Amino acid sequence: MPSFEELKKSPAGQTIRLRAADGTVFLSLGPNYGRWLSLSETPQVMQDAMVAVEDRRFRYHPGVDPVGMARAAAVAAQNYGSGRRMQGASTITQQLARNIFLSNSYTWTRKLREAVLAMALEWKFSKDELLELYLNKVYFGGGSYGIDAASNSFFGHSATQMSLSEAAVVAGLVKAPSRYSPTADAQAALGRAGVVLDVMVDAGVITRAQADSAEPANVQLAKETGQNSARYFTDWALPQLDMLIDEGAEALDVYTTIDLGMQRAATASIQANTPKGVQGALVSLDRDGAVRAMVGGTDYVTSNYNRATQALRQPGSAWKLFVYMAALEAGHKVDDQVVDEPVTINGWSPRNSSGRFSGAISLRTAFAYSVNTVAAKLGDEVGFSSVANMARRFGITTPINTQPSMVLGSAETRVIDMTAAFAAVSRKGVSVQPYGITKVTTADGGLLYQRPATGGQVLVDSWVAAGITDLLQTAVATGTGRAAQIGRPVAGKTGTTSSNKDGWFLGFSSGITTGVWMGRDDAKPVGGLQGGRAPAKAFADYMRVAVARRPVEAFDTEVKLPEWQLEEEGDAYFGAPEDGALVDENGMPIELPATAPVPDADPAAPPPPSETPDDGPVLNQQWIEEQTGRRAQGDNGGQTKAPSGPKIVAPPAVRAPAQRTPQGDND
Known part of the structure; x- marks a missing residue:
């Protein structure tokens, strides 16, 4: 017979409980054994209920x-040959x-062995130890032991907080866990709980007044947590455990980032707005990359393929985020004038969805109306x-290809990756890694x-992030994303493919970044599907719930340009120092000598021409290169070292202003 400590160990099969951001258990995988409770931790009403309904003479036999x-033997003899189960009265x-x-086989042999082992257990362990083992090992249905x-x-909540009504519900499950489970048949469970209370009164462990006041019908069952939809998230998150912890068989509690309220809102928005016969996906990230909601399809049971993390789809005009950031980083400004006109690049001629051209417009207008x-x-x-x-x-x-058409989003990508890119913009150009x-x-x-806490990496200067946020807002x-408005500042971009x-x-908005995608799995066209319609509407429906309890935040769109963009073009290119001062490669001033030395001068050579005070010191080119770090000291005949450092490109010239509002949804 094993020891008490050995019997306390859970059987093989790892249990994983997944907890939401608020600590709520929203999914249990594998057999669930819970926390081992000593008898002193177990409420007396739970002990009394179990003993009364399962084995009233437990303390005496x-x-x-x-x-x-x-x-049981009499009933078995009566039912012999009928095929009915033997009746128990097992202690x-x-x-x-x-x-x-x-x-659990129903045979005389098993019953005999069961009786012998029961007496052996009674001989070795106390009644309290046996009751503790039973309460922690008996099966209650739904995978819960x-x-x-x-x-x-x-x-x-934990069993340590169990009330009389809840104890009656749980004690009633042992007889038939599947039949009396509150999640399967609440009425049957409550009816069975009433029977348990009557038995407890008959056994003398509670009074009739206590039983009448218990009211099992008022028991609050755990709320439905939307497990169907949340399984997309758990299927993505759980494989990461192998990289985070060593393998083991012990039960685990996995604390996740998911917000159950936001998850329910995300599921509802996708199901309500996705056109019939079309799939939808949504990923929502907090400032640091914490995944607050993830929907990989309209129904997990029908299809567990996670379109939020696995599907590769063309992002369409949403890809222009990268085009415009590259342009801003190269020197363009949001108010620069550009011309919307026919253009051909290497034989490729893009067209606008409106079929028209608007002439001279600002960069901001071109982005807002997604002008191709x-x-x-x-x-x-x-x-x-x-x-x-x-x-x-x-x-x-x-x-990613580098063909001209790539600017319109021809390269396939994932919803979660695009969402993380937009989240990095929201974070003022600092990288975001979803977790x-x-x-x-x-x-x-x-x-x-x-x-561990992570700070992220700076991907672009803050003024580039501010500029693209200006365009996104x-x-x-006023542009193609008007359907995404939620009554507070929102920055975003639509995307529609051919x-x-x-x-x-x-x-x-307000620190939450969300990406929505819709389309068919077979990539066939969907009539009327545009980023500014159903996807933007789903985004708005979800975000109204997601940010409802967050403070309204204005965007930082003030573009503070670096000095090289503020200087005249010549100064920006040459970096000419003020007042004729010389600087080394680190920008530190070089103090000029009264007379520059002439290295390796030939003593027989004639002296240099006389100087006048107005001429200033005579500077030797080799000495200048040595002082600015472009030549090693004493290197007389070596090649001149090329200047190091980033190449500074002058911003493009501003074109003549003209205003015309483009027509149509160029998305």
């Missing part, structure tokens, strides 16, 4: 109840023996490789993993 066994100790050592697991599953010809011009000007590099910088890992797990502990609270306020195969909206 030696492991088997002769009266109960005689009754708590017999049930414990069966759970630990035997199967033990009263703590059952209480958490059905009521959302202007995006093509900017991509050609800054270089398509520069646009690709900007996308790489912001976390796009899928293949879903914050902490992992054992069932008894032992810490196995804690996510305008796109929602023939309306994909519709996107990505944006941020």
